[in-house]
Amino acid sequence: MEEEYQKKVMENIGGVLSRIHKLSGGRKVKLLFATKTVPAEVINGLPGEILIGENKVQELEEKYPLLRKDGLTVHFIGHLQTNKVKKIIDKVSMIHSLDSLGLAEEISHRAEQKGIVMPCLVEINIAHEPDKGGVFPEDAGNFVREVSVLPGIKVCGLMTMAPAHIAPDDYRMYFRRTKEIFDKIAKLGIPGVEMNELSMGMSESYEQAVECGATMVRVGSAIFGKRA
Numbered sequence: 001m002e003e004e005y006q007k008k009v010m011e012n013i014g015g016v017l018s019r020i021h022k023l024s025g026g027r028k029v030k031l032l033f034a035t036k037t038v039p040a041e042v043i044n045g046l047p048g049e050i051l052i053g054e055n056k057v058q059e060l061e062e063k064y065p066l067l068r069k070d071g072l073t074v075h076f077i078g079h080l081q082t083n084k085v086k087k088i089i090d091k092v093s094m095i096h097s098l099d100s101l102g103l104a105e106e107i108s109h110r111a112e113q114k115g116i117v118m119p120c121l122v123e124i125n126i127a128h129e130p131d132k133g134g135v136f137p138e139d140a141g142n143f144v145r146e147v148s149v150l151p152g153i154k155v156c157g158l159m160t161m162a163p164a165h166i167a168p169d170d171y172r173m174y175f176r177r178t179k180e181i182f183d184k185i186a187k188l189g190i191p192g193v194e195m196n197e198l199s200m201g202m203s204e205s206y207e208q209a210v211e212c213g214a215t216m217v218r219v220g221s222a223i224f225g226k227r228a
Contacts, residue, residue, distance in 0.1 A: 034220030111152030
């Protein structure tokens, strides 16, 4: 990593962590580095234990052999096609974008083949956007029940993406709604389901997400700079 760029990245990380700490009220909130288009050498230059999230299967496949294996945890945070599950099942520690029974069944099948249990977050399409994946809010509880019985898969919480380019208060509205769904599902006490993670907020909205109860935020451009 270029020295000047590395210094800037470290400053950005410090700033993001400081704001998370200030807004979290003492809660633990995980910072996930959203590393789409970020080269492996930049990721490998980040110190200590880090959590990264990749959006695209092909990019993850290309990067994975080059990534350091010590102190690095990889999540898949992008839209996942059923036929691509086999390519990432042994490379990631969590999938954030579980949004259909067919995808759940494929994850279950591939995880069982590998002898693992894959932690997953159910993606909530909180604004009913037709061009986005995700389970509609009113279907979330039933969907979690449906996939909770599958072997090789474990529902660990929810993920959402608020609509892009909206006012800060509108981010809060969508994140609060998702937190309400998260709490309702947690109270159902569905066997095998552990509602531990609420993944909300990106570079432009992570502060509002933390205020609304996120346990994990996915930050890319606020750390690495604008993507090409």
